Amino acid sequence: MTIEKEMFEEIRKLFPEFDYHKEVHKPFWKKTSVDELIALAYNQMSNTVSADFINYGWLFRTSDDPESVNVFEELEQLEDEIYGEFISFFDFYYAYKSYSPIYKNKNFKEYLAIQNDS
16 A cells, blocks of 8 residues: 555545545545645544534533533543544654655644645
């Protein structure tokens, strides 16, 4: 298995809520680069975290008492899921960046700066 296929399989495991058979993901089934896969993982994480933040905000704003035990525990669970998504991406990035000609010697802050310039 090539590193790119390994990375794609890892992305599928980390972010299972996406349908990887849809047309938008077909190019990743074929030949793709490490850099494109890092970008895909970042995109998947961003989409998942955005949805989690919306769920968190909705639950907080619509509850009568956000500090009641049940709601508070649900909010904490959502927080854990949000942080978990970030941690999953960080682990992925640091595990595979050594295969990237662009990101090999970059920390995460430098990675974000490159993304913002793109």
